[in-house]
Amino acid sequence: MVSHQENSVCDANCPSRQVLDLIANKWTAIIIYRLDKGTKRYSELQREIGGISQKMLTQTLRNLERDGIVSRKVYPVIPPMVEYSLTALGTTLIEPLSTLCRWAENHIPEVEAARSRYDGDR
Amino acid sequence: MVSHQENSVCDANCPSRQVLDLIANKWTAIIIYRLDKGTKRYSELQREIGGISQKMLTQTLRNLERDGIVSRKVYPVIPPMVEYSLTALGTTLIEPLSTLCRWAENHIPEVEAARSRYDGDR
DNA sequence: CTGCATCCTTGCGGATACTG
DNA sequence: CAGTATCCGCAAGGATGCAG
Numbered sequence: 001m002v003s004h005q006e007n008s009v010c011d012a013n014c015p016s017r018q019v020l021d022l023i024a025n026k027w028t029a030i031i032i033y034r035l036d037k038g039t040k041r042y043s044e045l046q047r048e049i050g051g052i053s054q055k056m057l058t059q060t061l062r063n064l065e066r067d068g069i070v071s072r073k074v075y076p077v078i079p080p081m082v083e084y085s086l087t088a089l090g091t092t093l094i095e096p097l098s099t100l101c102r103w104a105e106n107h108i109p110e111v112e113a114a115r116s117r118y119d120g121d122r
Numbered sequence: 123m124v125s126h127q128e129n130s131v132c133d134a135n136c137p138s139r140q141v142l143d144l145i146a147n148k149w150t151a152i153i154i155y156r157l158d159k160g161t162k163r164y165s166e167l168q169r170e171i172g173g174i175s176q177k178m179l180t181q182t183l184r185n186l187e188r189d190g191i192v193s194r195k196v197y198p199v200i201p202p203m204v205e206y207s208l209t210a211l212g213t214t215l216i217e218p219l220s221t222l223c224r225w226a227e228n229h230i231p232e233v234e235a236a237r238s239r240y241d242g243d244r
Numbered sequence: 245c246t247g248c249a250t251c252c253t254t255g256c257g258g259a260t261a262c263t264g
Numbered sequence: 265c266a267g268t269a270t271c272c273g274c275a276a277g278g279a280t281g282c283a284g
Binding site: 163203 | 265
């Protein structure tokens with residue numbers, strides 16, 4: 001599939017759009033951060049994230065696996081044991097994600113202030 | 123909106139979540155990029171982005187205005203004229219967003235390769 | 245333990261029509 | 265020109281039950 005030749009973010013084929021779609025969902029970023037701290041089992045992730053449904057955890061992990069961000073290792077034991085970890089590609093995503101988080105930490109107060117102002121002024 | 127207090131990463135302690143939610147929707151990032159190139163009128167944005175509905179354009183702009191990312195200036199003329207531009211806060215968002223886009227440009231091919239591999243192997 | 249299948253609710257986002 | 269209002273389809277996401 002040839003796609004990302006356009007320079008504009010407006011193009012749906014633009015890679016930026018695809019990455020935004022990739023991390024835009026509710027749990028992706030959280031999972032990536034969790035896995036950055038080390039390999040985790042399915043149940044560990046579910047316990048740590050607390051609030052995520054099995055469906056969403058599995059679904060998100062599958063998407064990340066499909067995108068080559070996360071690797072999934074199944075041990076043929078009983079009871080089953082599955083470990084998830086970041087791939088090399090996945091690790092490179094940590095940095096840009098952190099950049100965004102740093103912005104968040106620094107500016108969310110301003111955003112919240114703006115919201116209060118906006119909501120209060122009408 | 124109910125928030126879960128069990129895990130700090132998902133909640134208030136993790137402003138990243140809020141920022142991700144902020145840019146997670148379909149048009150926010152595009153609009154921010156457009157406005158980074160200068161002040162735009164409503165109809166200019168609509169024409170340039172092409173594919174966005176009035177509803178989504180208005181809604182997204184309203185959200186961004188509420189968050190203090192975009193400023194809205196109405197000229198009391200007939201016919202109406204409204205200009206949108208990035209606020210100082212909004213401008214600071216460009217950089218982390220660009221970081222993410224740069225990652226995309228560099229790594230999307232790998233992601234697409236991983237996808238083909240994944241989809242082909244089953 | 246690690247999932248997949250299913251139902252069901254919710255809300256995003258598109259299309260269209262109307263207003264100041 | 266710059267919106268608002270309304271209807272509607274679709275898919276995201278939660279809850280539950282079942283399987284290997």
